Amino acid sequence: xxxxxxxxHTVTADDISENRKRLGKLMVWGAALLCxxxxxxxxxxxxxxxxxxxxxWRPVLYAYMLWATVLCAAQVMIRGEAGKRxxxxxxxxxxxxxxxxxxxxxxxxxxxxxxxxxxxxGPKPNGWDxxxxxxxxxxxxxxxxxxxxxxxxxxxxxVIAFGLALLLNAQIRARKFFRVxxxxxxxxxxxxxxxxxxxxxxxxxxxxxxxxxxxLGFEPSxxxxxxxxxFMIMAMDAWTFIPFMMIMLLAGLQxxxxxxxxxxxxxxATGWQSFREVIFPLMLPVSVTAIVIRIxxxxxxxxxxxxxxxGGPGGAxxxxxxFIFREYxxxxxxxxxxxLAMVYLVLIIxxxxxxxxxxSRWMERPA
Amino acid sequence: MKTGLYNYIRAxxxxxxxxxxxxxxxxxxxAMLPKGAAMADGHGNIRAEILKIxxxxxxxxxxxxxxxxxxxxxxxxxENVAEGEFEGVELTFMGLxxxxxxxxxxxxxxxxxxxxxxxxxxxxxxxxxxxNARLQQSIATGTVDFDIIEMGAPFEGDVLGKGLASEMxxxxxxxxxxxxxxxxLKAPVGTWDGKTYRVSIDGDCHSFAYRKDYFGxxxxxxAEVPTTWQEINQVSKDLVGKEDPLTGLPAHGYLDPLKGWGxxxxxxxxxxxxxxxxxxxxxxxxxxxxxxxxxxxxxxWVQAIQDVMDLIEAGAYPADQINADPxxxxxxxxxxxxxxxxxxxxxxGSSARTSDTSVVGDVVGFGINPASDRVxxxxxxxxxxxxxEAPNMAYIGWGxxxxxxxxxxxxxxxxxxxxxAHLGGKDLSLWASAYPSGxxxxxxxxxxxxxxxxxxxxxxxxxxxxGSNADxxxxxxxxxxxxxxxxxxxxxxxxxxxxxxxxxxxxxxxETADAIAAAWEEITNQIGxxxxxxxxxxxxxx
Numbered sequence: 026x027x028x029x030x031x032x033x034h035t036v037t038a039d040d041i042s043e044n045r046k047r048l049g050k051l052m053v054w055g056a057a058l059l060c061x062x063x064x065x066x067x068x069x070x071x072x073x074x075x076x077x078x079x080x081x082w083r084p085v086l087y088a089y090m091l092w093a094t095v096l097c098a099a100q101v102m103i104r105g106e107a108g109k110r111x112x113x114x115x116x117x118x119x120x121x122x123x124x125x126x127x128x129x130x131x132x133x134x135x136x137x138x139x140x141x142x143x144x145x146x147g148p149k150p151n152g153w154d155x156x157x158x159x160x161x162x163x164x165x166x167x168x169x170x171x172x173x174x175x176x177x178x179x180x181x182x183x184v185i186a187f188g189l190a191l192l193l194n195a196q197i198r199a200r201k202f203f204r205v206x207x208x209x210x211x212x213x214x215x216x217x218x219x220x221x222x223x224x225x226x227x228x229x230x231x232x233x234x235x236x237x238x239x240x241l242g243f244e245p246s247x248x249x250x251x252x253x254x255x256f257m258i259m260a261m262d263a264w265t266f267i268p269f270m271m272i273m274l275l276a277g278l279q280x281x282x283x284x285x286x287x288x289x290x291x292x293x294a295t296g297w298q299s300f301r302e303v304i305f306p307l308m309l310p311v312s313v314t315a316i317v318i319r320i321x322x323x324x325x326x327x328x329x330x331x332x333x334x335x336g337g338p339g340g341a342x343x344x345x346x347x348f349i350f351r352e353y354x355x356x357x358x359x360x361x362x363x364x365l366a367m368v369y370l371v372l373i374i375x376x377x378x379x380x381x382x383x384x385s386r387w388m389e390r391p392a
Numbered sequence: 393m394k395t396g397l398y399n400y401i402r403a404x405x406x407x408x409x410x411x412x413x414x415x416x417x418x419x420x421x422x423a424m425l426p427k428g429a430a431m432a433d434g435h436g437n438i439r440a441e442i443l444k445i446x447x448x449x450x451x452x453x454x455x456x457x458x459x460x461x462x463x464x465x466x467x468x469x470x471e472n473v474a475e476g477e478f479e480g481v482e483l484t485f486m487g488l489x490x491x492x493x494x495x496x497x498x499x500x501x502x503x504x505x506x507x508x509x510x511x512x513x514x515x516x517x518x519x520x521x522x523x524n525a526r527l528q529q530s531i532a533t534g535t536v537d538f539d540i541i542e543m544g545a546p547f548e549g550d551v552l553g554k555g556l557a558s559e560m561x562x563x564x565x566x567x568x569x570x571x572x573x574x575x576x577l578k579a580p581v582g583t584w585d586g587k588t589y590r591v592s593i594d595g596d597c598h599s600f601a602y603r604k605d606y607f608g609x610x611x612x613x614x615a616e617v618p619t620t621w622q623e624i625n626q627v628s629k630d631l632v633g634k635e636d637p638l639t640g641l642p643a644h645g646y647l648d649p650l651k652g653w654g655x656x657x658x659x660x661x662x663x664x665x666x667x668x669x670x671x672x673x674x675x676x677x678x679x680x681x682x683x684x685x686x687x688x689x690x691x692x693w694v695q696a697i698q699d700v701m702d703l704i705e706a707g708a709y710p711a712d713q714i715n716a717d718p719x720x721x722x723x724x725x726x727x728x729x730x731x732x733x734x735x736x737x738x739x740x741g742s743s744a745r746t747s748d749t750s751v752v753g754d755v756v757g758f759g760i761n762p763a764s765d766r767v768x769x770x771x772x773x774x775x776x777x778x779x780x781e782a783p784n785m786a787y788i789g790w791g792x793x794x795x796x797x798x799x800x801x802x803x804x805x806x807x808x809x810x811x812x813a814h815l816g817g818k819d820l821s822l823w824a825s826a827y828p829s830g831x832x833x834x835x836x837x838x839x840x841x842x843x844x845x846x847x848x849x850x851x852x853x854x855x856x857x858x859g860s861n862a863d864x865x866x867x868x869x870x871x872x873x874x875x876x877x878x879x880x881x882x883x884x885x886x887x888x889x890x891x892x893x894x895x896x897x898x899x900x901x902x903e904t905a906d907a908i909a910a911a912w913e914e915i916t917n918q919i920g921x922x923x924x925x926x927x928x929x930x931x932x933x934x
Contacts, residue, residue: 139918141878141881141915141918141919142528142529142531142532143528143532143550143877143878143881143919144877144878144918144919144920145554145877145920145923146920147532164888228724229710229711229712230641230710230724230725230728230730231724231728244711245711245712246711246712247712247715248712248714248715249711249712249713249714249715251895254715333715334651334715335651335652335717335891336888336891337651337652337714337715337891337895338650338714338715338891338894338895339891339892339893339894339895339896339897340888340891340892340895340897341895351884351888353525354522354524354525355521355524355525355654355655355880355881355884356881356884356885356915357524357525357528357529357532357878357881358881358918359532
């Protein structure tokens, strides 16, 4: 047994022969070559460069799986005990690469092709054409503008959620009952919410809310003008997800050290002062987490819009996702639709990274 | 003789066992008669009997009714398929679930067929708006995972043109009696390169439905029912501020759907545009057949868009109409008593009388697509002041197609075609056109008014309703839809641009139309202009 290295975590002596190491490497490279060779051959077949090939890409997939298995086995052959440890992670890493990285690369390729499903020619690489089209696409920019409104609405949701969390944290009667009731909207699928509320309760003629509005002497119209339609979408989405923020904030409130709050009361702080000077600052980390997660949810907003307004009137309620959905699904415009999704992904990554950076800078400030 | 059959006949004829045994000899003798003679009487009886299920005015039919009808219409299947012949065969059927019809009916109709043949059917149910995408993705990615599909003729370019369907065997043609189809559903519809692929289960055209209580000597809409789009717009404007005679709520005129419906909403602008744009001198009214240049921004189409914008401006629509898709205008508005005029497929007619949610059954009248006082001659580039009628054959009707996935397995192929033939059977289709089903009459035999009268329909109502369909089908200037690949992509992008136009985001109807035309040009370039021109010309018979 070696007297050096990681003695604490080593349970067996590794005396690996050079031949075994060579065999392990040979197996890995052999399987990799087989996989790459099959992939290149199939690609040549699909592009018409060779006359024989497989009916589909499944054999290439099998070769990849063989390579992955061999790679795992070779870890033990080459590195012994240390290789066994890496087996705890390697299969999961390979799985992620297969299902995330590869599709992402494939999507990147598709997004620079002209691929309409109705076209008999299949995908045709078209350089930067899709990007130019996006630059001139008013529907896309309009949807991005709407996303700004939708994301800004999170601040209002946060205020309401904080208020509700404070209420449910107070010593009120039937507190447990209200906690469950307030969580109910979160348990509903947004699709169900769009039908139950958007298409039924807000239905102009029969909807109970419309009837109440009519009884009050107004003519109900919930989706007739851009502003009101956008507000209604925000309201339905908020109704579903405010409980999510509320429950996070409530958990934060319950974890606050009671001594600090009680000390502020002893010092004569009013309720408002106690909230502003003690509770709110202490809740900042939880608040930021809740807001960031909620913004990420919001950036994916689509289901309510698709079901209730289809993006109308005139694109006023369109989100980027609902627009991409229409471009991709109704118009089978796979190449362009994928490019829009990729650009949106990049925008989201930049936005969330900046947001987290700003937040961390803000949080580091002395209170 | 089976116990079930014995019980059925005994119940029907009040026979006892002794009489029954006597009768079997006669049944045996009857079996020796030529097939046609034996069918004639039983066929007529079945038609009358199925129309009594559940009976007009007895509420919406249910699954047990569909199964009963399916059972009673199995005769044609039994002539070509032995009992249990398809034991072990599994088929996948892809269709729609609109208004809980379509696939829901097919399940009921095919349940007795499954029990008799031994085959099993798996179902893929799709919402209308999801249909196009699902089909296109299956085609483009080579993942056709269904053996039978309910499909409209507009998709024939996508499916038949790519060799994805199975050619109809001759025995099926005989079983479903294709000669009985109305003329416009015969070839070339349902065929590709001279081969037949389609079992029609529906005939489509948009017809005009109106509320009779709005019109007449004391009618709030005027003495006469409007027959032109110019009159319709005028009446719709004049009705603003009046009260609906049936519901007491605000009265409204024509109901244009202003929200998209996965591409299907564009048909409703087409209704208006057909009268202006479909000149009798050419079958082309959507694209120039020489160049595929869109005609959607010519003065005729612009007038149609302007008509809608005028009614929005006048406040003639119900509140929130901007968020009303075609399904809303028909089922939540017109049938429920809101609005007085509508263009829709023929099933609004049968639903008006037989659907539980309809309140207008006694006051609904029908006509063909309204005319126009003037028509645009695209070839001459000028308006002509002559009256023009052009019924819109929107969607050309649903059909059942068997996919090429069954080729190579004769048993499976026969099973798939037998199921399709059962759904497209002559008798079963009569029931489907008489009750809520999502389908409208499409055979000459569907227009025998006495059969409908016997079923409990009011003769005047049915002559009015069926007459509007027949007049549209047989109209010499019918506007027929092109069967070109990606047709719903054109419609879908048009819906988006129209939505912007209706919301006031474009300066004028012309700007809206120009935006649609530009988007259509892009789609044509993307799919391939030359191939689109060739298929478009073929579909127009040029």
